Amino acid sequence: MKGYFQKKKMIEEIDKRIIRELQGDIPLEKSPFAVIAGRIGISEEELLKRAKSYLDKGYMRKFGAILLHREAGFKANGMGVWDVPAGDVQRVGEIMASFSEVSHCYERPSFADWPYNLFTMIHSESEDGCHEIAERISRATGIKRYKLLFSTKEFKKTSMEYF
Amino acid sequence: MDTLDKKILNRIQTGFPVEERPFLTIGNEFGIGEEEALRRVRRLKEEGIIRRIGASFDSRKLGFDSTLVAIKVPEERIDEVVLLINEYKEVTHNYLRDNDYNIWFTLIAPSGERIKEIIEEISSKSGITEIRNLPLTRFFKVNVDLNFRDDGD
Numbered sequence: 001m002k003g004y005f006q007k008k009k010m011i012e013e014i015d016k017r018i019i020r021e022l023q024g025d026i027p028l029e030k031s032p033f034a035v036i037a038g039r040i041g042i043s044e045e046e047l048l049k050r051a052k053s054y055l056d057k058g059y060m061r062k063f064g065a066i067l068l069h070r071e072a073g074f075k076a077n078g079m080g081v082w083d084v085p086a087g088d089v090q091r092v093g094e095i096m097a098s099f100s101e102v103s104h105c106y107e108r109p110s111f112a113d114w115p116y117n118l119f120t121m122i123h124s125e126s127e128d129g130c131h132e133i134a135e136r137i138s139r140a141t142g143i144k145r146y147k148l149l150f151s152t153k154e155f156k157k158t159s160m161e162y163f
Numbered sequence: 164m165d166t167l168d169k170k171i172l173n174r175i176q177t178g179f180p181v182e183e184r185p186f187l188t189i190g191n192e193f194g195i196g197e198e199e200a201l202r203r204v205r206r207l208k209e210e211g212i213i214r215r216i217g218a219s220f221d222s223r224k225l226g227f228d229s230t231l232v233a234i235k236v237p238e239e240r241i242d243e244v245v246l247l248i249n250e251y252k253e254v255t256h257n258y259l260r261d262n263d264y265n266i267w268f269t270l271i272a273p274s275g276e277r278i279k280e281i282i283e284e285i286s287s288k289s290g291i292t293e294i295r296n297l298p299l300t301r302f303f304k305v306n307v308d309l310n311f312r313d314d315g316d
Contacts, residue, residue, distance in 0.1 A: 011226070019225070025215035026179075028205045030186055030197065044183060051181050054218070061219045061305065065175040071211045072172075072309055079260065079267070089301065097304035107301035108231065114264075114295070119231070123309070149267075153259035155245045159215070160255050160271045162225055 014042070016163040018050055022063070023162060066159070074123045076150065078130035080137070081116035083145040089118065092141045096120050099140075101133045116147065164212070167193060169311035171203055172212070176308040179216055222271050228298075229271045230278055233264035234285070235293035241266070244289050251281055264295065 017040050026032040037047040054060035069077065080102075084092045089107050096118065097105040104121040120137070124130045127150055134148050164172075170193065180188045190200035207213045222229050236244045241259065248254055248268055257268040272278045278296070286294050 019218070019220065022218035023220065025217050028201065028208060028216075030201065031183060032185065033181070033183065048181055048183070051218070054220075055181070057224075058221055059224045061221050062178060063181050063218050064177060064179045064308075065172065065216045066214045066219070066307070067172065067176065067309055068211055068214045069309065072311075074309055093301065093303040100310055102304065103307045104305050105303035106299040107303070108297040108299055111295070119297075147262070149260040149262050151258035151260055151267075154257075155259065155266075156249050156254060156257035156268070158255050159217075160220075160222060160227075161252070162220060162222070162227065 014040075015050065018042075018047065019054075019162055022051060022060075023159060069123060073125060076124050076127045076130050078122045078124075078127065078134065078148040078150050080120040080122050080134050081147050081149065082118040082120070082141075082143050083110075083115040084118045084141075084143055086117075092143055093118060095141050096137055099133065099137060102137075115145070118143075122148070164207075167195070168203060168207060171200070172207065172309075173311055175204070175216065227271050227273055228275045228278055229269065230296055230298040232268050232270060232282060232285075233262075233295045233297060234266045234268075234289075234291055235264045236266050236289075236291060240289075244291070247288055248285055251285075253277070253281060264293070 021036050021040055027035045029035060033047055034044045037044040040047065051063065055063060093105055093107060096102055101122055101124060102120045103123055106119050107117055108119055110117040122130045122133050124133060130148060134146065138144060138146060171189065174189060174192065179185060182188060184197065186201040186204070187197040190197040193200065204213070244266065245257065248257055248266070253270050253272045255269050255271055257266065259265060260267050270278050270281060272281065282294060282296055286292060
């Protein structure tokens with residue numbers, strides 16, 4: 001699936017330069033966007049206008065603070081994988097997505113030896129906390145066949161650099 | 164972290180004001196003024212609670228493709244294969260998980276062809292054929308904001 005920008009050839013060089021700057025970290029100063037606009041060589045007004053339009057059009061999912069989960073006290077994350085009958089995925093996915101402890105919820109392909117087609121990332125203060133949340137999700141959806149895979153080691157965690 | 168820190172974190176996670184004087188707006192909302200709002204956010208950054216303040220783009224809308232990949236790596240080869248995987252700048256997250264498919268990583272690339280190419284390269288360089296491409300087929304949710312309860316602490 002090609003994105004909207006690419007299809008319409010709407011992504012201009014100036015947008016790429018703005019995206020490159022905004023995907024990083026703002027300077028913690030009173031007028032951070034004036035500093036960024038200066039780096040790009042456009043007016044602050046132009047930068048704010050374009051940034052807001054990316055938000056309105058959904059190219060930008062959010063502009064905000066990204067926290068380090070561990071430092072913020074959310075020490076455990078479990079990848080819940082669920083075996084959901086094909087015809088029931090929409091209903092179950094919507095219920096799972098409504099849990100505030102679930103950050104990501106996607107349907108993905110299953111295989112003969114891997115029946116799990118719904119994926120949820122579950123965050124809590126502890127592994128026990130993740131198990132409790134998974135049990136609540138199981139009761140709320142009626143899906144009984146699932147696994148919770150904990151990350152025992154983090155090898156890489158970066159933000160994507162586009163362009 | 165005190166209660167006000169948590170309230171500020173909730174506020175700026177959901178949306179940091181895209182305005183000329185964002186800290187003035189935040190300071191006014193919490194009745195603490197611009198200087199104090201800026202001071203608190205700087206401290207939360209120094210303490211490592213805030214990783215960054217910036218944009219999260221929708222990779223698909225920017226014309227990029229993404230996927231999750233699982234690979235079954237023998238215990239004694241984990242370090243070596245992780246090095247091989249992490250070399251790709253298209254790999255954004257990579258974790259060891261307690262499962263027979265034990266290494267799970269995410270890929271973001273300008274095209275689905277590039278994603279296939281990277282998976283094939285990792286498979287051929289490592290000699291591991293038990294590798295699975297798990298692109299999303301239906302989207303339900305992404306929201307990585309953490310909700311801090313106002314528990315007075």
